[in-house]
Amino acid sequence: MSSIKSPFCVVLFLALLITSLMVFLKIWYCGLQECAHATELLSGHRSLLHELRERRQEISNLRKAADHQYFVRKPDLEKGTKRNGDIRSSSMDEVGCEELKNVQVVDFLGSGYTKTVLKALLPQGVPVALKSVNSQGTDMRKCLEDYKDPFSCQELVSFKLRKEVILLQRFQHTNIVKLRGHCQDNALVGGVTVVLEQGIPLQMIQLLQSPWEERFRVCYGLVRLLQYLSSSPLGSVALLDFQPRQFVLVSGELKLTDLDDASMEEPACRSDADCAVRFPLRNFSVPCSSRGVCEGLNEKRNLYNAYRYFFTYLLPHQAPPTLMPLVNQIMNSTGELRHGVNEILDSFEKIFHLYKSGRHLENLPPSIIRGYAVLKGVGSEGNTDLRCWPSYDQQGCALSVHDAAEAAHICNSHPQCTSFSLSDRKTWTGRVIASFRSGFARLRPDVNSVVYVRKARMSGAPPL
Numbered sequence: 001m002s003s004i005k006s007p008f009c010v011v012l013f014l015a016l017l018i019t020s021l022m023v024f025l026k027i028w029y030c031g032l033q034e035c036a037h038a039t040e041l042l043s044g045h046r047s048l049l050h051e052l053r054e055r056r057q058e059i060s061n062l063r064k065a066a067d068h069q070y071f072v073r074k075p076d077l078e079k080g081t082k083r084n085g086d087i088r089s090s091s092m093d094e095v096g097c098e099e100l101k102n103v104q105v106v107d108f109l110g111s112g113y114t115k116t117v118l119k120a121l122l123p124q125g126v127p128v129a130l131k132s133v134n135s136q137g138t139d140m141r142k143c144l145e146d147y148k149d150p151f152s153c154q155e156l157v158s159f160k161l162r163k164e165v166i167l168l169q170r171f172q173h174t175n176i177v178k179l180r181g182h183c184q185d186n187a188l189v190g191g192v193t194v195v196l197e198q199g200i201p202l203q204m205i206q207l208l209q210s211p212w213e214e215r216f217r218v219c220y221g222l223v224r225l226l227q228y229l230s231s232s233p234l235g236s237v238a239l240l241d242f243q244p245r246q247f248v249l250v251s252g253e254l255k256l257t258d259l260d261d262a263s264m265e266e267p268a269c270r271s272d273a274d275c276a277v278r279f280p281l282r283n284f285s286v287p288c289s290s291r292g293v294c295e296g297l298n299e300k301r302n303l304y305n306a307y308r309y310f311f312t313y314l315l316p317h318q319a320p321p322t323l324m325p326l327v328n329q330i331m332n333s334t335g336e337l338r339h340g341v342n343e344i345l346d347s348f349e350k351i352f353h354l355y356k357s358g359r360h361l362e363n364l365p366p367s368i369i370r371g372y373a374v375l376k377g378v379g380s381e382g383n384t385d386l387r388c389w390p391s392y393d394q395q396g397c398a399l400s401v402h403d404a405a406e407a408a409h410i411c412n413s414h415p416q417c418t419s420f421s422l423s424d425r426k427t428w429t430g431r432v433i434a435s436f437r438s439g440f441a442r443l444r445p446d447v448n449s450v451v452y453v454r455k456a457r458m459s460g461a462p463p464l
């Protein structure tokens, strides 16, 4: 009996031993896994805390630098207008958390990796753009994937908005979007809302279809901005993420709206090799200065980006023929970075003055207008079939001209053009909008209007 019992007991004992061993191993393995998970979370949390500390330090340094620069340069800055719209006016940063309770959000304007922008109406009906953290954006998503901590991620991503507020408070320029206010909601950790003047997101395709004068305005505004940034109150600023989507148009004027990737420091260097900036098609470098910084690199980087994203597409196409040599000069100097931003700005100003004064039309014979009968005190009405592109009006053919002689020159170059009239609408340079017509529209009495009728075509003119 005992010989039967003992193998049974041995088997039972072994089974129990193996089971307990397995349970033990399982517990041990799970413990290890949990421990690894906990360690991972802990180290993730540590690096999140580290990042938050770094961002706080960055913001505090930026604020100190901004205050320091402001007070050191205050007498200078308060003198008012410097070159090209560098104006330090009283702060517009006046819409706060209280006012934001009563705004009405009316539209979506845009979003990017970090921020969402909504159109809202202030209680007085004034439209503004409200920027806040894009909770669906790449920055927030990556942070949540890495750290799984919504509150800290909100704070981390908000640092970009806080940086933007400090910069917008310090930078005041016609070509930088105006800060109307901001609110840091303490109830929601780091929740920042920035209130800006509202613009229209830059649509390169639309701009390509607009008259040269408007495209020149955008490029001219950009160069004025780059000149300001090259010696801004916070030093030479590089726009590290330079793309058309960082800009908006406000009444046709280009304005920078995204400043979170602006760098206020020239890169540090040990040798010239450290001072290279690489683009897909070109590389540029500056010498490493004795102070150990790549002096002038920020300016060069901005200028070449302006060339490759803006000038190439907007500047030469349909430029007035007599201004082409100056336009080509700008294209060559920026494409090769042969000149600095001050020289480039000088060339833009030269073009602007020639164009505005009509001096670029000097070889236009004044006699050209003799080919037109001038009908004073009449206006024409009704649709005509003359179309031109790009036109200031969707319907018809409306172009800017310096005077009646330039309009006559344009009309002569369109075989179907039979007449034109000058309106009282003006473009940003002060040029007059002229409407060109083919067939004769009906004429009506209008003491303020003059119609110029091409003599060779007058036979079909209707009686007044």
Ligand SMILES: Nc1ncnc2c1ncn2[C@@H]1O[C@H](COP(=O)(O)OP(=O)(O)OP(=O)(O)O)[C@@H](O)[C@H]1O
Pocket: 109, 110, 111, 112, 113, 114, 115, 116, 117, 129, 131, 134, 177, 196, 197, 198, 199, 200, 201, 202, 241, 245, 246, 247, 248, 257, 258, 259, 260
């Ligand atoms: N003041 C404004 N008026 C109208 N639209 C604006 C304004 N500011 C920004 N926008 C629009 O909102 C978009 C996102 O704004 P912003 O560039 O500041 O966000 P972001 O997350 O930093 O973008 P990105 O990913 O390009 O860096 C812009 O591309 C622009 O189209």
